[in-house]
Amino acid sequence: MSTDTDSPPGGNDAPLRSGADRWSATLLRHDLPASVVVFLVALPLSLGIAVASGAPIAAGLIAAVVGGVVVGLLGGSPLQVSGPAAGLTVVVAETINQFGWRTACFITAAAGLLQILFGLSRIARAALAIAPVVVHAMLAGIGITIALQQLHVLLGGSSRSSAWENLTEMPAELLSLHGDDFFIGAVVIAIMLSWKYAPGRLRVLPGPLVAVAIGTGLSLILPGNVERIVLSGSLFDAIGLPEIPSGGWGAVALAVLTIALIASVESLLSAVAVDKMHTGPRTNFDRELMAQGAANVTSGLLGGLPVTGVIVRSATNVQAGARTRASAFLHGIWILVFSVALVSVVQQIPKSALAGLLIVVGIQLVKLAHIRLAHRTGDLMIYLVTVVAVVFLNLLEGVLIGLLLAFALLLWRVVRVSVSATPVTGTDRWLISIDGTCTFLALPKLSAELAKVPEGAHALVELSVDFLDHAAYEAIHDWAAQHESHGGRVEFVELGSAPMADALTGPPVRGQARGLLDGVLRPWRADGNPITTGVAAYHRRNAHVVRPHMDQLRDGQNPHSLFMTCADSRIVPNLITNTGPGDLFTVRNVGNLIPKDGRDNSIEAALSFALEELRVDQVVVCGHSGCGAMKALLGGVPAGPGLGDWLANADAGVDRWHRGHPVGTAAAAAGFDPADQLAMVNVAVQLETLRAHPVIRRTMRQREIAVSGLFFDIGTARVLQITADDLSEISDPDLAVLAAVTH
Template sequence: MLHNVFRYDVPASLVVFLVALPLSIGIAVASGAPVVAGLIAAIVGGIVCAVVGGSPLQVSGPAAGLTVVVAELVAQFGWKATCAITAAAGVLQILLGLSRIARAALAIAPIVVHAMLAGIGITIALQQIHVLLGGGPRSSAWANLTALPGEIATPQWSEVLIGGIVIAIMLLWRFVPAGIRVVPAALVAIVVATAASYSPGLTTDRIVLDESVIDAIGLPSMPQGSWSSIAMAVLTVALIASVESLLSASAVDKMHDGERTDFNRELVGQGTANVSSGLLGGLPITGVIVRSTANVSAGAKTRASAALHGVWLLLFSVFLVNVVEMIPNAALAGLLIVIGVQLVKLAHIDLARRTGELIIYGVTLLAVVFLNLLEGVLIGLVLAIAIAAWRIVRVSIVAEDLTSRIGAGGPPRWHVAITGSCSFLALPRLTAALATIPPGAETSIDLNVDYLDHAALDTLDEWIRQRRANGDEVTVTETGTARMEFAHARPPRRDTEGRRVISALRQILPPQFAGGVGRFSTGLAPLLRGDANGAAAEHDPHTMLLTCADARILPNLITDSAPGELLNVRNVGNLVGGDLSVESALSYSVERLSVSTIAICGHSGCDAMHDLMHGDATGSVGRWLELGAESLAAFRDYDPVAKAAAEAGFTGADQLSVVNVAVQVRAVQRHPLVAEHLAQGTVTVVGLFLDLATARLYLVGADEITEIDQRGTGVAEVREVVR
């Protein structure tokens, strides 16, 4: 055990120490607190959280996420009172941890947390740009924005140069060789900028330490003001510090395979650290993802690494504290600008766009920047809850007239698709959709819902009863997890069993595959069990279908076949000759199952045909595609069906795909087993081609192809071939 500490944790702790040192000082400056307060918080956070906390590899300390809050508290209550608020927030964190509700903090919408951090980052960057230009930050983001043009017009070039050096090194460090990159970019940037600041002709302001770390230690003073404002301050620090720490711990758990976080213990540890830091005169503490990532990446194995990083900070703060006063303010400004900008992550914005949460992200960010952090987070949470509630109760109801598609003759035909969560809130839309269906129409209702209450069921039942009483045909298909038969028997509920099954399957199967298997087990399987034509139906296929193995081809879907009706055979390129699986399937189909049809189905965008045409395939695939030599020759000789395919608009490999279907049809027809049944008229061989881009299906003949469309064109030709 001790050997592993020296081998892994000691080197990792030194790396984290070098990362934490400049960041702790910079965060203190950005918070408007004494510089030594950042060092005290880093020392306490490293040692106390490592010893008491529940996350083995998370590193805690002062975090950028609380700079705006601390700056407001310092301005409102003063520094010593802010320390008391920090200690009180720590007590609240300990109580929350002991009450074992730590995981509740993870229920806060991550998009709100991402936007909160981005808003804090923008606020920090707006403040520090003024310092970089030689001025001072304003009291609000709007004031910083409006004053920025004046600062840009009259910059202090020495400050700009020093800050620019830091920014350049921070941004370009990822391009240096990996061996050099083990040294933290922030440390290199501060050291280089500090050295450059002593160049002749440069004048710059430097950090001023009013007292040493030892002298700074002292008890806080009670805040002066209304109890409500003090309580709100304590609650704000406690909640933000808790959420940020627990989310960071959760992220750190995903970075390693060791011991997992005990979230309640971690919250107790964070609270203990904040009580200690507040009483000693330090900044509020949270789990810090930047330091934690450095810790894991450096190879840390136990919590000893985080504790040792605190020890190194303590030794530095006692014996080398004068080094801090050499650092220019502009260098820290450049560091904080980069940190602030890095809090705005493009990946989070893209995730918000893809998941439909961009409005939540944008509103939260703007509210945090231009109002304040607490109001911004509350606004974001309310908006997130409202959108989530809307998504939960939303239902899609589409009533569509199919009469024109089917053609003239017979009564009107309508299709009603109800998808989502169908409750009393959907009744206005449901009744309006049903009212559009004219009397005398044949109606099919597809009920694909995960939630159905008795009010919605009563409306549907009443409408169906009235229509059937008037002699109209109404059919209902239930494909969702909520069933009409249970709407009056029990309270409406979602498919929690299905989620449990999927969760269990994900422990042993890949996530997407597990999801599909789980949805089948809890959704479709119950329907099949109660259906005489379901999975247990008699195995009596009327057709053997040979298709390409392409994942986009769904044989039972394109042929609208129920279980037991279709014998599926699949291989790369839907090729016939030389494959024992096809040979055995043909024998099984015509001799034992007595199928009446053998169909060969090719498709557009076929990789096999592309490789066959260009000779790109190698290895076993290349040897397999040698079976397509006859198809390639027919294509190059411009076989009549190739001409027909060209006239239909198909080119290149798609044209070869059509030719390949015709050639494989001929190969099956020549097969001794099939030829005998063809002569007797008991088997028919047909060719099909599916254009994936348009979802159009074509009948492939010896010298022509015919589209089978919604108007029925091609159906007569199919029947003629089958007959």
């Protein structure tokens, strides 16, 4: 039973207080300062977005407060900041124009309920399946639309109802230019664009805030009569319940779905981007979506704009050093305090200053990096069509057109197959290449190319397909049978991951990389003689690939290494050293042993030929785990006739292991069993034997060679380096495969 003396200082609640202290320190040192910075960025943006949407100015402030407080409390993204966003400006303006402001608030609340259902249904990640190029184009289209609208406000007029009208009526607006408004807006644009070049200390202040503040200050001291923001009463006076539509429920439902989808996608994409900016906890997407829905329900009921995650505010939050959601929550509180206590300040802001701010924001939504990426990936047409559709139709139709075009391009890419039949110069042979996804859709092209091959010709069919359906298989097979019946010859080379043989065994499936690896490591799976079956598979799948390389080796070999290893069938030297034909001169025996004093003519001949005739640069001894020879030496496996005499060449290794060889000690510390410890010591001892060998010593006096040891751990497929007294893993892919020990 514990007493007070058993408790830590401060009692049993000291750990709780310690956690609270840490939380307080994080709040004061990081989140509080960050919240002030985000507030200064969010304030002018919220006002500008309200103006651009044609909503009451207070609606932007209400949405900013709700986005900060509600999502800050409930959200699943630790550092994302929510509020009114430029991405919804166009659709909100259309909604207000069609239904009126109060009904638009109802639509916002209903969209929030739909978002909550999305979150409860666990489908948040499905929204991320939208092609990024469509999202990028959607944002660019929104940016262009905002810029076109606000250009009219900048010139002293008012924005038109469509992008086409904004374009066609721009000349008339220029002729009736209001110089005062234009000057203030131009100053704001200039400050926004040049702020990144400001001195370091000055750049601590948010550019949008500085630009609007300077523009407002100039409007107060310069002569002229600029149009300013009008706030009718305080923020609380603007709060009012939404109005339920009296009809047109189909159009209302479409508007609800549009706002819910766009707000959800923008929030989720913003959360993904924010996760890439920090190393803290990752986003819970379903929770974030439900929090966004709750914020939109609240904002709609209070008379605010739709809320979504905003990448500009979120990036500012991360860069300002925020650590928790407290920063987003506090930024909403600061906006509330400002909106209630400093209404008169807001009413001094010129509309043209906010127009200049929004023009820059809109232009920045059109990112050259996105355009270059779309060009590199072949998606530029999708990008351009989506942008034009968003600008000149509407947001929903533009996105749907973009998605349909992206899907059509995807379908074309997936089912596309390249087929060509060309004669091989100087011979009577024809090369038929079939590359891609080969289905019944390829039959017209396939039959046309195959028909080019003349009767009696030798045809090599090179199949590099990842999908082959029965119709395509049958067309190829029937053509081959007919061609051979007329005296021709058809040879198949299958380089892809979808073998022809599988076309008859079941429904077609897309080839897997694992199947291709199985084909390389062990191509035979059929019953019968595995060697002849394997040779047939080699001719079908691999001979054509290695033929050019083997042709270069026909007159001789020039290996760089003598590789001495065990006869165990699980050791494939070229596989574990990533080498090919002509690279390794390989000698194999039971236990990878090198007898002393020239007692084995085979080993002597191999050493002499490799070092003196082939002039290899290094000699490698490679042991492995689970070696039967080592187990026999430890008494685990009885030695058969002749095996005992051979394994006597390993007695020195057994003795050194029993006496505590450093390599054995290191292997034991690494968790290897006795047989594997002995196998590693055996490699180290064989290295000593090699270095004392007359042929090796004579060669070392003439030129530099390397003698090194390896150990292949079969269970983990790891390759370890063995030296005279230690072992280490070879893991750096930039190093040579064989990290040699030179003498």
